[in-house]
Amino acid sequence: MNLTWHKLAESIEEIPWNANNLAEIEAAGRSFCLARHNGQVFAIAPKCPHASGRMAGGVIDGQGNVVCPLHRYKFCLSNGRNVSGEGYFLKHFPLEWREDGLYVGLQKGFLGIF
Numbered sequence: 001m002n003l004t005w006h007k008l009a010e011s012i013e014e015i016p017w018n019a020n021n022l023a024e025i026e027a028a029g030r031s032f033c034l035a036r037h038n039g040q041v042f043a044i045a046p047k048c049p050h051a052s053g054r055m056a057g058g059v060i061d062g063q064g065n066v067v068c069p070l071h072r073y074k075f076c077l078s079n080g081r082n083v084s085g086e087g088y089f090l091k092h093f094p095l096e097w098r099e100d101g102l103y104v105g106l107q108k109g110f111l112g113i114f
Contacts, residue, residue, distance in 0.1 A: 003094065003105035008032070010101040012041070022066070024056040027104060032093065035077050037064045042077040043104050045091040055090075066090070 006028040009015050017023050021036040024046055031046040033055040044066065046055055053070035061067055065074040065083050074083045075090040082088040094105040 002108045004028075004108055005096065005103040005105050007100075008034070008043075008095075008102045008104050012036075012102070015041075015102075018056065020059045022056045022058065022060070024054065028106060030106075032104060033066075035060055035066055037077060040077075041095055041102065043093040043095050044075070044077065044080065048073060048075075049088045049090060050086065 008025055008027050015023050015034060023034045025032055025034055033044045033046045035042045037060050044055060048055060048068040050073050051070050053068040055066055057069040058067045064077050066077055067074050073086055076083055080090040080092040096103045
């Protein structure tokens with residue numbers, strides 16, 4: 001996969017985490033939802049594919065799924081698969097920690113419509 005990398009933050013402390021370990025952040029002219037769970041950080045689409053609920057307003061359950069605040073649809077943080085049975089898919093993005101910060105990878109030519 002041919003990716004371009006865009007810096008999200010210089011450090012984990014710079015990310016505006018809410019009480020549920022979720023944050024909405026912008027880079028490359030797009031919004032992302034970041035999720036922190038069990039020492040890992042994940043990047044997902046900022047809106048639920050079902051009814052556009054803001055994922056940063058949701059929660060992370062005990063199994064490491066992000067739960068949409070509108071209808072409680074659950075998505076696996078590592079692959080975006082819907083685990084509550086509705087059949088949706090939540091876009092997720094690769095992250096990479098470098099010496100100077102956290103980067104998100106986008107496919108070259110990605111329009112970022114979500």
